Amino acid sequence: MRWFRRIGMLLGAAIGFVLTLWAAAALYFDFTFPRLRVVVALLYLAVIVRAIVYLRRSKLVLAVPVVGFLVVLGWWLTLKATNDGDWQPDNAQTASIDFNGDAVTVHNFRLCTYKTEADYTCEWQTRSYDLSKLHAVDIFITWWGSPWIAHPIVSFDFGDQGHIAMSIETRDLVGQSYSAVRGFFRQYALIYVVTDERDVILLRTNYRKGEEVHIFRTNINPETARKLFGDYAARVNQLHNRPEWYNAVTNNCTTNIAVSAAQANSRRTRLDWRVLLNGKSDEMMYEHGGIATGGLPIARLREQAHINSVAQKVGNDPEFSRLIRVGRVGFPEAGAAAGAN
Known part of the structure; x- marks a missing residue:
């Protein structure tokens, strides 16, 4: 059972890493105000890392990247494509x-x-x-x-x-x-x-x-x-x-x-x-x-x-x-x- 828990934790950590990486990249590429993209992406990473450190002994630690991802995803899905633009x-x-x-x-x-x-x-x-x-x-x-x-x-x-x-x-x-x-x-x-x-x-x-x-x-x-x-x-x-x-x-x-x-x-x-x-x-x-x-x-x-x-x-x-x-x-x-x- 100990090995199963370790494998589960490693799998959860890998999924959390991927979700966090995607969310930070989405903020970096797609945040509404271009000049703030780097700042917002780094701030997001800092908040996620700080929350994980704070909850490292809690069962809730694996929920941190998932919740962060869902928040960013919810915002990201509100971005609408447009036909207006300075097109090539x-x-x-x-x-x-x-x-x-x-x-x-x-x-x-x-x-x-x-x-x-x-x-x-x-x-x-x-x-x-x-x-x-x-x-x-x-x-x-x-x-x-x-x-x-x-x-x-x-x-x-x-x-x-x-x-x-x-x-x-x-x-x-x-x-x-x-x-x-x-x-x-x-x-x-x-x-x-x-x-x-x-x-x-x-x-x-x-x-x-x-x-x-x-x-x-x-x-x-x-x-x-x-x-x-x-x-x-x-x-x-x-x-x-x-x-x-x-x-x-x-x-x-x-x-x-x-x-x-x-x-x-x-x-x-x-x-x-x-x-x-x-x-x-x-x-x-x-x-x-x-x-x-x-x-x-x-x-x-x-x-x-x-x-x-x-x-x-x-x-x-x-x-x-x-x-x-x-x-x-x-x-x-x-x-x-x-x-x-």
Whole structure:
């Protein structure tokens, strides 16, 4: 029993440490008055430590970090995201989507053209589509650095009307850049960028350094594709009217895709660790029959899905979307399997 008590105390101390660390970090990053953030975070740590020392012989000692955490969490949850801000030019507008039967109208459709990653101009267009022409869904996955982390972008194929790519991202203020640590706190608004593949894909293949982009054809049928688009459109409109915070664990690019896919297929969200460590999401979809494989093993499928070299040759060609798909598994031009990168 003595060993069980010791293990319990150690476990409680570890949990208390994590809760205290998170609460202090939340105050440091998100406290309303920036100049006081360091002071308030240190003051919080001092109060928690003083209370633990005072109650060290009491059974209540383990409650100190929990109570402190709950107080900070209660305050933290009152912080509301807003659409008002000095946004970076590529985040200046949020999209909205209207339906009139099968007629789809996309407002604030983004089309940025780039000279460099930081030097670009953006147009915000109104585009119309026929929902009955939506027949397929593709997914781009971008890796950089760690094989465990990636960024997925879903693209809806409207046939001769083109593609609508949707990228779920942080909405950055001028001077703000993404930080993995800050992504756990209330630092970024969530945005669904509704755009052309020549914008959001070309940016990653041709202008950013170190990003490797792959394209996969999903096995979603046309009916499910339309349901999925409808769910995406609902989220686009929801965020347009009522902004939300991005969160690296609970409200990010992959969790939103997983929820939308589950709703489109009328099933519960799949519990899989690769939803969070999304660098393995292609393996997850491969195992569950979510993408066309052409009978290839996952390593070969991923290899032939790599589009950087083709995208760099094609550039801003109006046929960009078609050309990057030629010779790839699952696409009409691909035939049986595999083409060059």
